[in-house]
Amino acid sequence: MASINIVLGAIFIASFYLSGSLAFPPGHDEGAHPIGNGPISGLSTDYYKFTCPQADEIVVPILKKAIAKEPRIAASLLRLLFHDCFVQGCDASVLLDDAEEVVSEKKAIPNKNSIRGFEVIDEIKAALEEACPNTVSCADTIALAARGSTVLSGGPYWELPLGRRDSKTANMKLANKNLPPPNATLHRLIKFFQRQGLDKVDLVALSGSHTIGKARCVSFKQRLYNQHRDNRPDNTLEKSFYHTLASACPHTGGDDNIRSLDFVSPSQFDNSYYKLILEGKGLLNSDEVLWTGKDPEIAGLVKSYAENEQLFFEHYVNSIIKMGNINPLMGYNGEIRKNCHRVNQDI
Numbered sequence: 001m002a003s004i005n006i007v008l009g010a011i012f013i014a015s016f017y018l019s020g021s022l023a024f025p026p027g028h029d030e031g032a033h034p035i036g037n038g039p040i041s042g043l044s045t046d047y048y049k050f051t052c053p054q055a056d057e058i059v060v061p062i063l064k065k066a067i068a069k070e071p072r073i074a075a076s077l078l079r080l081l082f083h084d085c086f087v088q089g090c091d092a093s094v095l096l097d098d099a100e101e102v103v104s105e106k107k108a109i110p111n112k113n114s115i116r117g118f119e120v121i122d123e124i125k126a127a128l129e130e131a132c133p134n135t136v137s138c139a140d141t142i143a144l145a146a147r148g149s150t151v152l153s154g155g156p157y158w159e160l161p162l163g164r165r166d167s168k169t170a171n172m173k174l175a176n177k178n179l180p181p182p183n184a185t186l187h188r189l190i191k192f193f194q195r196q197g198l199d200k201v202d203l204v205a206l207s208g209s210h211t212i213g214k215a216r217c218v219s220f221k222q223r224l225y226n227q228h229r230d231n232r233p234d235n236t237l238e239k240s241f242y243h244t245l246a247s248a249c250p251h252t253g254g255d256d257n258i259r260s261l262d263f264v265s266p267s268q269f270d271n272s273y274y275k276l277i278l279e280g281k282g283l284l285n286s287d288e289v290l291w292t293g294k295d296p297e298i299a300g301l302v303k304s305y306a307e308n309e310q311l312f313f314e315h316y317v318n319s320i321i322k323m324g325n326i327n328p329l330m331g332y333n334g335e336i337r338k339n340c341h342r343v344n345q346d347i
Contacts, residue, residue, distance in 0.1 A: 042330045043161035047140075052132035055144065059124055063148045066120045071267040074149035075213025076117035081146035081324070082209070083115055084139070086196055087175045089327025091167035092138035094175075095121065095340040101169075102343070108175035113256075114216070118341075121145060125340050138340035139164035143324055153212050155269030156313035158321055165334035168343045182219040182284040186293030189286055196326055198319070204290055204301040205315040206323060210261040210283070211273035217249035217257045220284050225251050227285075236292045238280035245283075259283060274306035 048055050067074050084094040087105055094111070095118065098104045105111055121141055128136040136144075140162045147160050180192040193203045224246050227234035233242055248257055260266035261283050262273045273287070282288035290302050305312035335344055 043163045043325065043328060045159045045161055047162040048132075048136065052128065052135045054131060055128060055136055056148075058127045058131055059141075059144045060148050060152075062120065062124050062127060063145060063152055066123075067149065067152055071153075071212075072214055073117055073120060074153045074267070075209070075261075076115070077120060077142075077145045077149045078209050079213065080115060080117055080121070081142050081320075082206070083111060083175070083179060084142055085323050085326045086178045086192075088167065088169075088171050089329070090139050090143065090164055090324055091327070091329050091334060092142060092164075092337065092340060093167045093170045095138055095142070096167075096170040096343070097341045099342055103170060103172045105170045105172050105175040108172045108179070110179035110181065111175060117145075121340060129338060134336050134338065136336070137164050137334075138166045138337050139328070141340065146320075150269055153267060153269040155211075156317050158317040161321065161324065163328070163330055165329040165331075166337045166340075166343075167329060167334050180286060182215065182286050183222055184286045184289075186289040186295055186298065189289070190295075196323070198323060200295070200298055201301065201315060202319040202322060204298055204305070205312065205319040207287065207290060208271070208273055208305065208312055208316055210287060211265070211269050211271070212267060213261050214258040214266070215261055215283055216255060217259070218255035220245070220259075221249055221255065223285055224249060234285070234288075236280055236288050241279075241281045261287070271305050271309040271312045274302050274312065277302055278306050 063074075063077075080094060081090070083105075084090055084092060087093060094105050094115065096102050096104055097106070106115065121138070124145060125136075125138060125141050128141065143160060143162065143164070147158060151157050178192065178195060180189055184192065189203060190200065193199070198206070223234040223237060224242065225231065225233060237245075245259065248254070248259055262276060263281075264272040264276060273282075276282060277287055277291045280288070282291070291299055293299075301315075305315070337344055
Protein backbone atom coordinates (compact mmCIF):
# COMPACT_ATOMS: atom_id res chain seq x y z
CA MET A 1 0.00 0.00 0.00
CA ALA A 2 1.36 3.36 -0.98
CA SER A 3 1.86 5.94 1.70
CA ILE A 4 -0.43 8.94 1.96
CA ASN A 5 2.36 11.17 0.70
CA ILE A 6 2.89 9.03 -2.38
CA VAL A 7 -0.80 8.97 -3.21
CA LEU A 8 -1.24 12.68 -2.63
CA GLY A 9 1.82 13.19 -4.77
CA ALA A 10 0.10 11.28 -7.54
CA ILE A 11 -3.05 13.31 -7.12
CA PHE A 12 -1.33 16.69 -7.12
CA ILE A 13 1.61 16.04 -9.45
CA ALA A 14 0.63 13.38 -11.99
CA SER A 15 -1.80 15.81 -13.57
CA PHE A 16 1.09 17.55 -15.32
CA TYR A 17 1.70 14.39 -17.36
CA LEU A 18 -1.84 13.20 -17.91
CA SER A 19 -3.45 16.52 -18.72
CA GLY A 20 -1.08 17.03 -21.60
CA SER A 21 -1.11 13.53 -23.00
CA LEU A 22 -4.72 12.37 -23.11
CA ALA A 23 -7.22 13.03 -25.87
CA PHE A 24 -10.88 12.58 -25.03
CA PRO A 25 -13.02 10.45 -27.40
CA PRO A 26 -16.39 11.96 -28.32
CA GLY A 27 -19.75 10.44 -27.48
CA HIS A 28 -22.30 9.48 -30.10
CA ASP A 29 -25.87 9.15 -28.86
CA GLU A 30 -28.43 11.91 -29.01
CA GLY A 31 -29.00 13.24 -25.53
CA ALA A 32 -25.51 12.27 -24.38
CA HIS A 33 -23.04 14.76 -22.97
CA PRO A 34 -19.68 14.01 -24.60
CA ILE A 35 -16.55 15.74 -23.47
CA GLY A 36 -14.13 17.84 -25.42
CA ASN A 37 -10.63 19.15 -24.86
CA GLY A 38 -11.71 22.15 -22.82
CA PRO A 39 -13.85 22.63 -19.68
CA ILE A 40 -16.44 19.87 -19.41
CA SER A 41 -20.00 21.22 -19.47
CA GLY A 42 -19.20 23.64 -16.69
CA LEU A 43 -17.34 21.10 -14.58
CA SER A 44 -13.82 22.14 -13.69
CA THR A 45 -10.73 20.51 -12.21
CA ASP A 46 -10.27 23.73 -10.20
CA TYR A 47 -13.85 23.93 -8.98
CA TYR A 48 -12.96 23.81 -5.26
CA LYS A 49 -9.66 25.69 -5.60
CA PHE A 50 -10.85 28.56 -3.40
CA THR A 51 -13.81 27.04 -1.54
CA CYS A 52 -12.29 23.72 -0.43
CA PRO A 53 -8.71 23.39 -1.70
CA GLN A 54 -7.92 20.70 0.88
CA ALA A 55 -10.59 18.29 -0.42
CA ASP A 56 -8.10 15.68 -1.69
CA GLU A 57 -6.09 15.90 1.52
CA ILE A 58 -9.29 15.07 3.40
CA VAL A 59 -10.45 12.24 1.13
CA VAL A 60 -7.26 10.23 0.63
CA PRO A 61 -6.40 9.35 4.27
CA ILE A 62 -9.96 8.15 4.89
CA LEU A 63 -9.80 5.98 1.77
CA LYS A 64 -6.36 4.67 2.71
CA LYS A 65 -7.63 3.58 6.13
CA ALA A 66 -10.76 1.96 4.67
CA ILE A 67 -8.86 0.07 1.96
CA ALA A 68 -6.21 -1.12 4.41
CA LYS A 69 -9.00 -2.54 6.55
CA GLU A 70 -10.83 -4.12 3.59
CA PRO A 71 -9.15 -3.97 0.14
CA ARG A 72 -12.44 -4.89 -1.54
CA ILE A 73 -13.92 -1.52 -0.56
CA ALA A 74 -11.91 0.21 -3.31
CA ALA A 75 -13.87 -1.68 -5.96
CA SER A 76 -17.13 -1.05 -4.14
CA LEU A 77 -16.56 2.71 -4.16
CA LEU A 78 -15.59 2.65 -7.82
CA ARG A 79 -18.77 0.69 -8.59
CA LEU A 80 -20.86 3.32 -6.79
CA LEU A 81 -19.78 5.86 -9.40
CA PHE A 82 -20.98 3.59 -12.23
CA HIS A 83 -24.29 2.84 -10.54
CA ASP A 84 -24.83 6.53 -9.87
CA CYS A 85 -23.94 7.87 -13.32
CA PHE A 86 -25.92 5.27 -15.29
CA VAL A 87 -29.17 6.32 -13.56
CA GLN A 88 -30.32 9.88 -14.38
CA GLY A 89 -26.70 11.06 -14.45
CA CYS A 90 -23.91 11.62 -11.91
CA ASP A 91 -26.04 13.23 -9.20
CA ALA A 92 -25.68 11.01 -6.09
CA SER A 93 -29.23 9.69 -6.51
CA VAL A 94 -27.83 6.23 -5.68
CA LEU A 95 -27.14 7.37 -2.11
CA LEU A 96 -30.71 8.45 -1.26
CA ASP A 97 -32.67 6.34 1.20
CA ASP A 98 -36.43 5.84 1.08
CA ALA A 99 -38.37 8.91 2.13
CA GLU A 100 -41.85 10.35 1.69
CA GLU A 101 -41.15 11.40 -1.90
CA VAL A 102 -38.15 9.16 -2.64
CA VAL A 103 -38.11 5.50 -3.65
CA SER A 104 -34.50 4.50 -3.15
CA GLU A 105 -32.46 3.08 -6.02
CA LYS A 106 -30.85 0.79 -3.47
CA LYS A 107 -33.91 -1.47 -3.84
CA ALA A 108 -33.40 -1.90 -7.59
CA ILE A 109 -32.53 -5.45 -8.68
CA PRO A 110 -28.94 -4.60 -9.76
CA ASN A 111 -28.34 -2.79 -6.44
CA LYS A 112 -30.19 -4.77 -3.78
CA ASN A 113 -27.80 -6.57 -1.42
CA SER A 114 -25.05 -5.63 -3.86
CA ILE A 115 -23.86 -2.01 -3.81
CA ARG A 116 -21.87 -1.09 -0.74
CA GLY A 117 -19.39 1.41 0.64
CA PHE A 118 -21.94 3.92 1.92
CA GLU A 119 -20.29 4.17 5.32
CA VAL A 120 -17.01 5.30 3.71
CA ILE A 121 -18.83 7.93 1.65
CA ASP A 122 -20.53 9.09 4.87
CA GLU A 123 -17.19 9.41 6.66
CA ILE A 124 -15.67 11.38 3.79
CA LYS A 125 -18.70 13.63 3.50
CA ALA A 126 -18.72 14.34 7.24
CA ALA A 127 -15.05 15.32 7.12
CA LEU A 128 -15.66 17.56 4.10
CA GLU A 129 -18.63 19.20 5.82
CA GLU A 130 -16.53 19.90 8.89
CA ALA A 131 -13.78 21.52 6.83
CA CYS A 132 -15.89 23.14 4.12
CA PRO A 133 -19.57 23.34 5.13
CA ASN A 134 -22.20 23.22 2.38
CA THR A 135 -19.56 23.12 -0.33
CA VAL A 136 -18.66 19.67 -1.70
CA SER A 137 -21.59 17.73 -3.14
CA CYS A 138 -22.30 14.07 -2.51
CA ALA A 139 -21.99 13.51 -6.28
CA ASP A 140 -18.46 14.93 -6.23
CA THR A 141 -17.71 12.94 -3.08
CA ILE A 142 -18.52 9.73 -4.98
CA ALA A 143 -16.29 10.86 -7.85
CA LEU A 144 -13.41 11.75 -5.52
CA ALA A 145 -13.73 8.41 -3.73
CA ALA A 146 -13.70 6.51 -7.03
CA ARG A 147 -10.60 8.33 -8.28
CA GLY A 148 -8.79 7.93 -4.98
CA SER A 149 -9.67 4.24 -4.74
CA THR A 150 -8.28 3.63 -8.21
CA VAL A 151 -5.00 5.42 -7.47
CA LEU A 152 -4.60 3.68 -4.09
CA SER A 153 -5.08 0.33 -5.84
CA GLY A 154 -2.21 1.04 -8.23
CA GLY A 155 -4.31 2.39 -11.09
CA PRO A 156 -4.03 5.60 -13.09
CA TYR A 157 -4.56 9.12 -11.85
CA TRP A 158 -6.83 11.53 -13.70
CA GLU A 159 -7.58 15.20 -13.32
CA LEU A 160 -11.11 15.10 -12.02
CA PRO A 161 -13.68 17.61 -13.30
CA LEU A 162 -15.83 18.70 -10.35
CA GLY A 163 -18.84 20.89 -9.71
CA ARG A 164 -21.69 18.37 -9.79
CA ARG A 165 -24.68 19.03 -7.59
CA ASP A 166 -26.97 16.53 -5.90
CA SER A 167 -30.38 15.42 -7.09
CA LYS A 168 -33.49 15.68 -4.96
CA THR A 169 -34.92 12.52 -6.50
CA ALA A 170 -34.03 8.90 -7.13
CA ASN A 171 -35.30 6.61 -9.87
CA MET A 172 -35.57 2.92 -9.05
CA LYS A 173 -37.34 2.19 -12.35
CA LEU A 174 -34.44 3.69 -14.31
CA ALA A 175 -31.92 1.80 -12.17
CA ASN A 176 -33.61 -1.46 -13.16
CA LYS A 177 -33.60 -0.37 -16.80
CA ASN A 178 -30.15 1.19 -17.22
CA LEU A 179 -27.75 -0.90 -15.14
CA PRO A 180 -26.28 -3.81 -17.16
CA PRO A 181 -26.83 -7.25 -15.62
CA PRO A 182 -23.83 -9.58 -15.18
CA ASN A 183 -25.28 -12.07 -17.67
CA ALA A 184 -25.74 -9.50 -20.45
CA THR A 185 -24.86 -10.43 -24.00
CA LEU A 186 -22.38 -8.27 -25.88
CA HIS A 187 -25.15 -6.79 -28.02
CA ARG A 188 -27.04 -5.74 -24.89
CA LEU A 189 -23.92 -4.32 -23.27
CA ILE A 190 -23.25 -2.15 -26.29
CA LYS A 191 -26.85 -0.86 -26.12
CA PHE A 192 -26.61 -0.14 -22.38
CA PHE A 193 -23.49 1.94 -22.96
CA GLN A 194 -24.81 3.68 -26.07
CA ARG A 195 -27.81 4.77 -24.03
CA GLN A 196 -25.37 6.77 -21.89
CA GLY A 197 -23.47 8.24 -24.84
CA LEU A 198 -20.62 5.77 -24.35
CA ASP A 199 -19.04 3.84 -27.23
CA LYS A 200 -17.28 0.49 -27.65
CA VAL A 201 -13.93 1.83 -26.43
CA ASP A 202 -15.65 3.08 -23.28
CA LEU A 203 -17.34 -0.29 -22.79
CA VAL A 204 -14.09 -2.27 -22.95
CA ALA A 205 -12.00 0.23 -21.00
CA LEU A 206 -14.53 0.75 -18.20
CA SER A 207 -15.09 -3.01 -17.92
CA GLY A 208 -11.47 -3.03 -16.77
CA SER A 209 -12.75 -1.79 -13.41
CA HIS A 210 -13.29 -5.50 -12.77
CA THR A 211 -9.54 -5.83 -12.31
CA ILE A 212 -10.40 -5.23 -8.63
CA GLY A 213 -13.29 -6.45 -6.53
CA LYS A 214 -15.43 -9.53 -6.09
CA ALA A 215 -18.77 -10.87 -7.29
CA ARG A 216 -21.38 -13.08 -5.64
CA CYS A 217 -21.98 -16.55 -7.02
CA VAL A 218 -25.50 -15.59 -7.98
CA SER A 219 -23.96 -13.20 -10.53
CA PHE A 220 -22.31 -15.96 -12.54
CA LYS A 221 -23.93 -19.24 -11.44
CA GLN A 222 -25.89 -19.38 -14.70
CA ARG A 223 -22.58 -19.87 -16.54
CA LEU A 224 -21.76 -22.89 -14.42
CA TYR A 225 -24.98 -24.86 -14.68
CA ASN A 226 -27.47 -23.48 -17.19
CA GLN A 227 -25.88 -21.00 -19.59
CA HIS A 228 -28.28 -21.53 -22.48
CA ARG A 229 -31.19 -22.96 -20.48
CA ASP A 230 -29.96 -26.42 -21.37
CA ASN A 231 -28.59 -27.44 -17.94
CA ARG A 232 -25.06 -27.22 -19.30
CA PRO A 233 -22.13 -24.89 -18.45
CA ASP A 234 -20.84 -22.09 -20.62
CA ASN A 235 -18.43 -23.76 -23.04
CA THR A 236 -16.26 -20.63 -23.17
CA LEU A 237 -15.18 -21.23 -19.54
CA GLU A 238 -11.67 -22.68 -19.28
CA LYS A 239 -12.10 -26.14 -17.72
CA SER A 240 -9.91 -25.81 -14.64
CA PHE A 241 -11.42 -22.39 -13.96
CA TYR A 242 -14.89 -23.90 -14.27
CA HIS A 243 -14.07 -26.58 -11.68
CA THR A 244 -12.65 -23.97 -9.30
CA LEU A 245 -15.79 -21.88 -9.58
CA ALA A 246 -18.12 -24.89 -9.26
CA SER A 247 -16.42 -25.94 -6.03
CA ALA A 248 -17.06 -22.50 -4.56
CA CYS A 249 -20.55 -22.07 -6.01
CA PRO A 250 -22.59 -25.29 -5.73
CA HIS A 251 -25.63 -25.88 -7.90
CA THR A 252 -27.89 -25.40 -4.91
CA GLY A 253 -27.21 -22.72 -2.32
CA GLY A 254 -24.10 -20.59 -1.88
CA ASP A 255 -25.52 -17.66 -3.85
CA ASP A 256 -23.84 -15.12 -1.57
CA ASN A 257 -20.40 -16.78 -1.69
CA ILE A 258 -17.95 -14.43 -3.39
CA ARG A 259 -15.11 -14.85 -5.88
CA SER A 260 -12.55 -12.35 -7.16
CA LEU A 261 -13.30 -10.85 -10.53
CA ASP A 262 -9.56 -11.03 -11.21
CA PHE A 263 -8.07 -13.87 -9.17
CA VAL A 264 -4.48 -13.15 -10.28
CA SER A 265 -4.25 -9.72 -8.61
CA PRO A 266 -7.64 -9.06 -7.00
CA SER A 267 -6.61 -5.88 -5.15
CA GLN A 268 -4.27 -4.44 -7.78
CA PHE A 269 -5.59 -2.20 -10.54
CA ASP A 270 -3.76 -3.58 -13.58
CA ASN A 271 -4.42 -5.25 -16.93
CA SER A 272 -4.55 -8.87 -15.74
CA TYR A 273 -8.35 -8.77 -16.10
CA TYR A 274 -7.92 -8.71 -19.89
CA LYS A 275 -5.27 -11.43 -19.85
CA LEU A 276 -7.67 -13.70 -17.98
CA ILE A 277 -10.45 -13.03 -20.49
CA LEU A 278 -8.16 -14.18 -23.30
CA GLU A 279 -7.65 -17.46 -21.37
CA GLY A 280 -11.37 -18.11 -20.88
CA LYS A 281 -11.17 -17.05 -17.24
CA GLY A 282 -13.43 -14.01 -17.19
CA LEU A 283 -15.74 -14.39 -14.20
CA LEU A 284 -18.95 -12.79 -15.42
CA ASN A 285 -20.64 -13.45 -18.72
CA SER A 286 -20.41 -9.70 -19.35
CA ASP A 287 -16.62 -10.02 -18.98
CA GLU A 288 -16.01 -13.01 -21.22
CA VAL A 289 -18.29 -11.87 -24.06
CA LEU A 290 -15.93 -8.97 -24.69
CA TRP A 291 -13.65 -11.63 -26.22
CA THR A 292 -16.12 -14.26 -27.41
CA GLY A 293 -18.91 -11.97 -28.62
CA LYS A 294 -17.70 -11.90 -32.23
CA ASP A 295 -17.11 -8.15 -32.43
CA PRO A 296 -13.65 -7.63 -34.00
CA GLU A 297 -13.24 -4.08 -32.64
CA ILE A 298 -14.07 -5.06 -29.08
CA ALA A 299 -12.00 -8.25 -29.18
CA GLY A 300 -9.11 -6.22 -30.59
CA LEU A 301 -9.32 -3.79 -27.69
CA VAL A 302 -9.28 -6.65 -25.17
CA LYS A 303 -6.15 -8.03 -26.80
CA SER A 304 -4.50 -4.60 -26.96
CA TYR A 305 -5.17 -3.89 -23.29
CA ALA A 306 -3.89 -7.34 -22.31
CA GLU A 307 -0.65 -6.57 -24.14
CA ASN A 308 -0.30 -2.89 -23.20
CA GLU A 309 -1.25 -1.81 -19.69
CA GLN A 310 -0.40 1.83 -20.36
CA LEU A 311 -2.83 1.92 -23.28
CA PHE A 312 -5.52 0.49 -21.01
CA PHE A 313 -4.79 3.13 -18.37
CA GLU A 314 -4.94 5.97 -20.90
CA HIS A 315 -8.22 4.77 -22.41
CA TYR A 316 -9.63 4.13 -18.94
CA VAL A 317 -8.91 7.70 -17.88
CA ASN A 318 -10.57 9.06 -21.02
CA SER A 319 -13.64 6.90 -20.51
CA ILE A 320 -14.18 7.43 -16.79
CA ILE A 321 -13.94 11.19 -17.24
CA LYS A 322 -16.47 10.89 -20.04
CA MET A 323 -18.77 8.75 -17.89
CA GLY A 324 -18.47 11.24 -15.04
CA ASN A 325 -19.94 13.87 -17.34
CA ILE A 326 -23.28 12.10 -17.86
CA ASN A 327 -26.03 14.65 -17.12
CA PRO A 328 -24.39 16.45 -14.18
CA LEU A 329 -26.56 18.88 -12.25
CA MET A 330 -24.91 22.29 -12.12
CA GLY A 331 -25.59 25.93 -11.35
CA TYR A 332 -28.89 26.29 -9.52
CA ASN A 333 -30.06 22.78 -10.33
CA GLY A 334 -30.20 20.28 -7.50
CA GLU A 335 -28.56 21.07 -4.18
CA ILE A 336 -25.54 20.36 -1.98
CA ARG A 337 -26.88 17.74 0.43
CA LYS A 338 -25.59 17.96 3.98
CA ASN A 339 -26.46 14.30 4.52
CA CYS A 340 -26.02 12.16 1.43
CA HIS A 341 -28.86 9.83 2.41
CA ARG A 342 -31.65 12.41 2.24
CA VAL A 343 -32.53 15.71 0.61
CA ASN A 344 -31.96 18.82 2.68
CA GLN A 345 -35.56 19.61 3.56
CA ASP A 346 -35.80 16.20 5.25
CA ILE A 347 -32.95 16.98 7.67
